[in-house]
Amino acid sequence: METLHIIGGGLAGSEAAWQAAEQGIDVVIHEMRPKVETFAHTSGNLAEMVCSNSFRSDDSEQNAVGLLHWEMRAAGGLIMEMADAHRLPAGGALAVDREAFSQAVTDRLTAHPRICVEHGEIADLPESGIWIIATGPLTSTALGAAIQQETGAERLAFFDAIAPIVYADSINMDVAWRQSRYDKGDTEEERKAYLNCPMTRDQYEAFIDALLAADKTEFHEGETASYFDGCLPIEVMAERGRETLRHGPMKPVGLTNTHKPEEKAYAVVQLRRDNALGTLYNIVGFQTKMKYGAQQDVFKTIPGLEDASFARLGGIHRNTFINSPTLLDDQMRLKSRPNIRFAGQITGVEGYVESAAMGLLAGRMAAAQIKGGHLPPPDPETATGALITHITGGAEAKTFQPMNVNFGLFPPVTGIKGGRKRRPERYKAYTDRAKASFQTWLDSQTI
Structure with a gap:
């Protein structure tokens, strides 16, 4: 045949x-x-x-x-x-x-x-x-x-973005804690599958300011920025309103800070394990078009990631269909x-x-x-x-x-x-x- x-x-x-x-x-x-x-x-x-x-x-x-x-x-x-x-x-x-x-x-x-x-x-x-x-x-x-x-x-084409990956041993676990949203999962490992980094209101506002001011990848002359809504760069979401991220990938619901259970976080950044060894974590929903240097500066303002080391930084690419x-x-x-x-x-x-x-x-x-x-x-x-x-x-x-x-x-x-x-x-x-x-x-x- x-x-x-x-x-x-x-x-x-x-x-x-x-x-x-x-x-x-x-x-x-x-x-x-x-x-x-x-x-x-x-x-x-x-x-x-x-x-x-x-x-x-x-x-x-x-x-x-x-x-x-x-x-x-x-x-x-x-x-x-x-x-x-x-x-x-x-x-x-x-x-x-x-x-x-x-x-x-x-x-x-x-x-x-x-x-x-x-x-x-x-x-x-x-x-x-x-x-x-x-x-x-x-x-x-x-x-x-x-x-x-x-x-x-x-x-036809739109632009797609990639989220950064962080080395697990560079995450400050005195600040971050392990928990899946609403403790979802059938096992203890599943219920603690994510790392969570909490933010106060002031920290969130400072993060949004830094995100909006950061250097970003520019499009070539004649290109228009068309994105798939399910994979928007975080800075594009932030441009739609200062609270957008807090109701999206940084929503604080269903989570309790084990270090400070009496304090309710204003926003939470989640990281998901990226390999079986548990040595790499990707920042959930943090697709970005920021330039590399700006990414490190902005992401290190996140509590728990002050000394983060990145296995891969985010980026943006043309997606053809x-x-x-x-x-x-x-x-x-x-x-x-x-x-x-x-x-x-x-x-x-x-x-x-x-x-x-x-x-x-x-x-x-x-x-x-x-x-x-x-x-x-x-x-x-x-x-x-x-x-x-x-x-x-x-x-x-x-x-x-x-x-x-x-x-x-x-x-x-x-x-x-x-x-x-x-x-x-x-x-x-x-x-x-x-x-x-x-x-x-x-x-x-x-x-």
Whole structure:
């Protein structure tokens, strides 16, 4: 049978390769790293996580992304298997040791008898063969130009930011304390998964002043700053109002300072473990476009981080995606070149899990095509189906922007009226319906 070629070895490309190979298809992954580096990546490994180490909520009954976790596990997803294997305590979220996770994905893929990895840049759209482009937000300039020339449209893009990582032994634990918000978690380790740095009102006001005055990365002439709302730089949030951060990533609710239990913090900065050893912590929600020197000056005003040493500072990068509702069919194929599928974040989904889920679909659809069959997408009542429906026609093309999975993308459930009090019942109805539908979709396939 024909070989499947995949451009890009991120989470989407890795999952696509695994799914196709498990169905008996030979796969070549074309990954330009480490020969061609990017701003955000630090290695040549596959499935490297650059912005965060969190896959977000793992609750498959009350959360849409948790439901997506469930669906990918049900489909034998490699990304979820390796995430579970390298999971870190995160109080109900699924966070991983990012280096161990990436290495494990790389090892499993390179050991698969049907998968070959070739390192080098693909600069043009392939004329023949079955291909998946899963190059993500950091698509190379040359390939991006080829996509633009083929589609005849401006590439859409927004800017994405990365949060800094701190060495754990440089955090002052006489000030910081361990606690997950609302003590969430099934074990003592989960309930103490985060480090918390408290601020008084005066300290918070001084922090906001320093943040607003700090030197920041400037955009090139002609570029406009368009951000994804789920990953706003903290200084952009602060510009929207001095209290914005205190009601966002720095909210003090659900936390009690074990050093001073009688004092209520005005704001709290949280840090989440970034590796299994517990030697690295990332500052939660602190994506930034401040220049490096300014970052150290500003972040060291946070109580408990006065002597912080940074393993990695934050940064901002251009995040490219295509207008999928106009360019792709319901098989994720480029309408003008049906031998080419797109998968992952470049299609306009946002988030690690969403990107990997689109890779899972693209890999299975390509495998079915190579075998001479046709695999319809899952029903839009499922999390995976809701995403592909959104990007291939459900969204308004004129205002298309990257989207996380959420229950607003699902067909409404019937028989349950609105209202906050009935939200848990309504979400449970969404997830029960989705799980049954997704299992039916899986059972309909011959693997």
